[in-house]
Amino acid sequence: MSAAQPSSDPSLRRYLDHPRGGPTVLRIVLGTQLRRLRESAGITREAAGHTIRASHAKISRLELGRVSCKERDVADLLTLYGVTDSAARATFLTLARRTSTPGWWHQYNDVLPSWFETHLGLESAASVIRTYEVQFVPGLLQTAEYARAVAQLGHPTATAEETEQRVGLRMERQRLLALPDAPRLWAILDEACLRRPLGGPEVMPGQLRYLIETARLPNVTLQVAPFALGGHAAAGGPITILRFMEPDLPDIVYLEQLTSALYLDKRDDVDHYLAVMDRLSAQAESPRESLLILERLLKQES
Missing domain, CATH: 1.10.260.40 (lambda repressor-like DNA-binding domains)
Incomplete structure (x- = not known):
């Protein structure tokens, strides 16, 4: 050698x-x-x-x-x-x-933007996924009905087949959380995405029930950032931070935009966003109180 x-x-x-x-x-x-x-x-x-x-x-x-x-x-x-x-x-x-072997998402290439393929691969390999969302329920926590409403909102001219492909892709992603070596998902949801009636009154009750069920999984931590919190550390928009067990993979910050995404792996950038997420998780309601908030919202929707 x-x-x-x-x-x-x-x-x-x-x-x-x-x-x-x-x-x-x-x-x-x-x-x-x-x-x-x-x-x-x-x-x-x-x-x-x-x-x-x-x-x-x-x-x-x-x-x-x-x-x-x-x-x-x-x-x-x-x-x-x-x-x-x-x-x-x-x-x-x-x-x-x-490296040239197609990923599992290859079957969805017709509706899958190239910049999102990287995220799917990183998400599949992550040991910890921390995410904050302000407008939508995170993709890993959406019901099929809610995902369909999101797809129709983002792609109003898409065919019914394309919409169903997007829904199928989102549902396939969620299989990750049920694997024997599933990652830990730590999600912070702004109250706005829980109160916005996406898909109409018949969709949100099912979405809230699904969040309540998923929040009880051992590898899922869910917090709500209520309106009463006022301004908070993550005022800039949604954030996802992916952490890996493998030493060759640094922590990566994923910032999704309308037609593209940023992937940040420089230590200073990652540390900044980690600090933001830490402050936000300290400001948001506890997982226990967040579950009670979800249950109260479900009663209001029912």
Whole structure:
């Protein structure tokens, strides 16, 4: 094994044996490992790009896990970085091959924006998901009827088939919470999204009942930020923070916009949003009191 050979080969094997998160996570892991190898070898992005007949910008995207990579390119980079051990190279090349494997969400590609695919992969791999919502109930906690109303609101010209595909995608996402190694979901809901009668009076009672049921799951913590709270730390809008057990995956802040999303992983940015979520969770009602609020709202809707 050369001096540049990574010591985390067993870690890479774990990702191959248990590819939770699909190609999204595999791309990030592979990119992180390749960046470490390049830096350890003292090689610039420009030199690495020249080796695979690409620009330094492509190397940057590859190392950030934004793009899949060809096996030939990875093989050339491993040679450049001094990785000669055959077993290690085989693991890297298998990882590269699997970054192009479609995720479970591939069947919904007709209605799935490319910027949201990354979120689905990260969500599937997360060990903790912290989220704050102000306008809608979080997607992981929506009933099919509520999800349908959200889809029709956001895509008023969509066909009935496209709407049902969007609903199906949302329901498929929720299977995550029932897995044996399900992540912990910690959701803070602004009172506004609970009182807004999305889908009409026949939809909200079912949505509230579902929130009450889900809030009792051992891996779900639900808090309500009431109107009486006034202004609060998360005044800027919805926030989701994803945390992972894997050392190669940093905490990531997901900020969804109307037609795009931001993914923040710089430590300063993540720390800022973590502090915001911590303050908000301290200001919001306790899980026990939040459950009572939901029950009171359900009585008002019934």
